[in-house]
Amino acid sequence: MKQNTPPEELTGKLEVDKPYDEAAGLPAIAASFKYVLRGTGPARGWKALVNMNQKDGFDCPSCAWPDPDGHRSNIAEYCESGAKAVADEVMTNHTASPVLFQRYSVDELIKKPDLWLGQQGRLTQPMILKPGATHYVPIDWSDAFQLIADQLHALDSPDEAIFYTSGRTSNEAAFVYQLFVRMFGTNNMPDCSNMCHESTSVALADSLGLGKASVKYEDYEKADVIMIMGQNPGTNAPRMLTPLETAKRNGAKIISVNPLHETGLLKFKDPQSPRDMLFGGEKMTDVFLQIPINSDMALLKAMCKLLLEEEKKSATAGQSGKVLDQKFIQQYTSGYHEFVKSLDQFELNELAAQCGQTVAQIQEAVDLFKYTPKLVICWAMGLTQHRNAVETINEIINVLLLKGSIGIEGGGASPIRGHSNVQGDRTMGVWEKPKPEFLDALKRVFNFEPPRKDGFDTVKSVKAMHEGKAKVFFGLGGNFAMAVSDTNYTAEALRKCKLTVHVSTKLNRSHLIHGETALILPCLGRTDRDKQATGEQFVSCESTTGVVAQSHGVVDPVVNTLKSEVAILCELAKRVVSTVPVNKDSTVTIPGQDGHHYINWDALVANYDLIRDMVEKVVPGFNNYNQMVRRPGGFYIPNGPRDRKFKTTDGKAHFTINTPTHHKLETGELLLMTIRSHDQFNTTVYGNNDRYRGIHNERRVVFMHPDDIANLGLQEKQVVDLHSRYDGQLRTAHRFIVVSYDIPRGCTAAYFPETNVLVPISSIAEKSHTPISKSIVITVTRAADR
Template sequence: MDQNTPPEELTGELEVGKPYTEAAGVTAIVKSLEHIVNGTDLIRGLKVLADLNQKDGFDCPSCAWPDPDGHRSKLGEYCESGAKAVADEIMDKHTASPVLFQRYSVAELLQKGDLWLGQQGRLTQPLILKPGATHYDAISWNDAFQLIADQLKALDSPDEAIFYTSGRTSNEAAFLYQLFVRMFGTNNMPDCSNMCHESTSVALADSLGLGKASVKYEDYEKADVIMIMGQNPGTNAPRMLTPLEEAKRNGAKIIAVNPLHEAGLLAFKYPQSPRDILFGGQKLTDVFLQVRINSDLALMKAMAKILLEEEKKAPGKVLDQNFIQQYTSGYNDYVKSLDQFELNDLAAQCGLTVAQIQEAVDLFKYTPKLIICWAMGLTQHRNSVDSINEIINLLLLKGSIGIEGGGASPIRGHSNVQGDRTMGIWEKPKPEFLDALKRVFKFEPPRENGYDTVAAVKAMKEGKARAFFGLGGNFAMAVSDTNYTADALKNCKLTVHVSTKLNRSHLIHGETALILPCLGRTDKDIQATGEQFVSCESTTGVVAQSHGSVDPISSNLKSEVAIIGELAKAVFSTPTETVGRDNNTSSANLPGRYYINWDALIADYDKIRDLIEKVVPGFDNYNEQVRKPGGFYIPNGPRVREFKTKDGKAHFTINAPTHHELQPGELLLMTVRSHDQFNTTIYGNDDRYRGIYNERRVVFMNSDDMANLGFTEKQVVDLHSEYNGQKRTAHRFLVIPYNIPQGCTAAYFPETNVLVPIDSIADKSHTPTSKSIVITVTPAAE
């Protein structure tokens, strides 16, 4: 077993059942309660769940799906995935106290699976792994902050430090974090967006002038047609199924585009609906297009060509020519570019017939009320930015941007990943944001772009960066090319992780390593001025407050805001003088800093929101607006047909499809989540919607491919990828026959991240290409 990756042992208990044809139902309720009682007592768990996603409660630590603008169910405004995330966080039957780390060395913990690591419970005490030590030991908060400050100030340049952010970080913590980092002197702020929806942000910014969804929650219920692309809502955003069901009952049609038949795309049994429980769930998908992996761009072009032909048959009834002329640019060149593609060729590239695509187009050809939503099935390919731009082309043809019931709807993963970017967590900050920081805080922020996630890993591997600070997340397992990333982290002088629970990244460490335990979303946050709340932004741009519900598991936990503020105090303090507004000297190589009362910001988060209001557009009267039940929508230009592009227009773009020419014996692999998983957090070994139980090391394969390659069901195989002459291997997977297009395969991450080369990234966005990995499969080595 490689010491950097999860253990490769198979459980020996794999059971394969029939895949589900509908999502949720009573089983989802039962599974949610099972997770609660496994971690805490039922009464405590139910109390917390009652507050989850309520207007006076806390924001779900799972996905970024928005809450209903109006009424919210008092029976439960959450899904199975959210319940699992909460159960994982409020666990109090076990704690990862210093005793655990006295019992197990780092080497011994590395032999444990990721599920086992998470089941040890919440971290309770700051921990340090000293150079050459075998075990983590307890350390005081003051000593931890001073150690980090000393290491950071000893760097030759601020650019030798990497400051990573996970999506669960609140707006208040994110703003304070980026302020501290830029005052330190660098823009090295990679975040989890770099690994998931960065392609979306780049594409939408280019075409619409804003890298966010143009729809509101209520638009789903008003749409005539909803197209779901590269997404598995039943597992990754189950609360999305509720407005989809409502849309269906209002007469909407749903088109699903995906290589896999997923339960959440087929039907939904609403657990709170007696009708659904008694008579069965609501069928969701009207047309299912089972495309080959990474053929979405070709599909969009085929649909556009059909729309243009339909417009010739019924001029003025298919395309919105008024919208195109008034609000867009590049239409004529775009239409002309379609002439080089044959419809039959585009359909064949998708693995579909022209008739299948025509059936889908017929559903929306006469209505502009079209929503297209997508997730990482589209964002993690080399041509992802082009694919998303092609989605926008289709929406622009229909005039579907800036109307009720229509628009672009990327489905974000982490619960505040979008808010973090709004707050300035970005390695490529806009000049106007930096100008605002300079105006408000009277310092000159660094202007050069910093490292994104992939570039940060390379910088650590090459010795250009020597300190890593992670605000949340499981960096080592989330990033591509697992072994390369591990070697990069090991090359650091210092690695620090702010975390709620133990994960593998804590065990893949630099010369000195620290774990700093923080409060979670469910925890009450008591500071000097009383109980605090934080705020988060949903995928539709709603900013709302979030209050913890339970007492922290340990009195030794600090909020992320407090951790950042205390660290800033340690870094910017000097033993002999106070660094103030007019003082141009400070310790080490740090320039003079504008005086900030970090203690006041830690004590009262309203003061942080006052600062955000001065820097970030759209947050006027922040403290007043965020206290409104349900929060507020921040400004969104495309939603009102205002496009902040260079010419003030929405842009048609010209994009070329990518055709994967596979050699004999090669397959195209996409990584997916199991149902018992959220990102790299593993809640269990089941994937019941796909019929997989008690095992994660499986590879889904077309039956014809199995026959051609000579594999049998449950045969143990190794997966290999080769890139630029270097071969990578993921060992010991069980072959499972599955309904997936020929030439395509799927397997879970993070187990298969080892196959994704660090240099294989999307054009323009640099997102790892985790959804299109060329592999070969061989019988497992003995």
């Protein structure tokens, strides 16, 4: 049987040092340049770095952190993570050419570690794995497109196809993609949001009427208090540390809530600040609440109770409204009285015990923001990947609504998203549950009837493939097989497909877990110049704060055989949906012999302005798109909550009633959360080090409290197996090394995606269907002999 999961061999080189107490500084500079220079020449690498995140440059292909609205550094408007991502794209020392696939069979490649696969460099030619073959071989672009078209046309229903999207896809490619897929006849458009911030989108849409952040970049610097929950900015969004440092020097206080002491939340030394480099960085956290995994809601609910008590004290002193913004609550919210009444069922001491804190510790945090509405609360996947994730995020909104912190300068809700354009993809219509008004706009503009039935999200897509209900998988970027939970089940699902297709820049494990026939289509990256018939093109992306800005490549592609995502999608659409008539004046069209007009897909490839003209007619907030996006720094799209306009059922922001989850573990059980190392971004592994946590030369480690290690009869650096049992089925992640770490008792942590095998496909968050990767009940045993 073919191996489904990454190789389980240990490197045998693990070194454990004391975790860092300061982020960035000279080590970050050294690491950035070392990685760039290792993969490419200094001139090419430097040209890419100095143009990254500049107003006339390209958008970082890593995280979705927003760029400063005003001044940007001319030297380094990027972080270590971004430098690694760019080095991966511009590297020229190695290419994954047909020679690589001739040298290694698929069975040989799948035995290689993910790090090795990524180090083979940029893909250069379309490749095909034919039924029964052992090796990928080159295929002509035209033949590849025709093969996909034939397979799609052979399906009994368009719903037998899955069209997945990674967050790196541009606005232009995303719009063309969803238009093509809906003209084909399905809403099966899962994307990486389903696996990360879908809980955020659901919660914010329910409570505020928009599933996006309500803050702008400048709000971080103007806040009085910033509370950071379930997030590790030093590794996952390092550029966030710059406005946090500015906020601190402006007098802001920072509350950090996390099971782990993350380096970026302790101290930050800005590599571009002479002051920091000479005199040391800025202490970041004022109050650190080290809570057990998934006890965030208990903490938030305790904060709400304390705020109400403080308001009662103020009212008794004749200062009603000093703590709670009563005017905001009365004018802009609903459900307040029901929410307040619901708090009576919870005892403050019990809530404090659930989140591992004393009432005094929680009070210390509340005291920082009880008299100011300028409160920003940030969160990431430490909150979104639990069964009760949507309710926990709604509890964040409860806190902000009590304070009147929505729609003001220096306050608001701030989800920190991962992929650089994951939010833009959703804005462009990449969604399995499109809103009726979006579909109505497509019908009005193009005069075709888009499908109305909800499509498959990521989890439902995997189940559909596994059950034989979906037969073609098309992946626009990403590493689907490794990103999804239940690794073996997902692999089995992909292998049941008739055809799997991946549009990619580099080799990854998903190319090796394939259907009966498999295609790899190499595409341009964010850094590559995109030259089409009318000249060099640019694309646009949306940041986590809702800024849409242009992005254009600055280096020549490593080979001239690559195609842009737009070109790939338009050529495929031309072969699959060329017979779907549209309005003559809806977009650029060509007349057919039957008297109807059809989309001129070739014209869209030649000039991306034409795509943006189409977007303008369909997506609200994109008026004068081509003019607005050419402004230096781009433009903010409309955001109702920022203006205290809530597109909910009653036009108001909603208080919600939520119940904390208390994990009751049996003897010998622990609660595991997945984390990322400092040498990875999502599923992309750049190295085997986690510098900030003191881990070197190894990824298969499990962080445990010293008391838990002793109670289980284990030892430091012992090799163990991790087990989960759901619905009577035992799952095992083999061969991890025990590392003693400062983590709450009963809690453990290990790296993603190696531990995805422990999460069953049916283990999902309520309402959002996000895989539960942050609260996995496990047992730990000595590793079995292999």
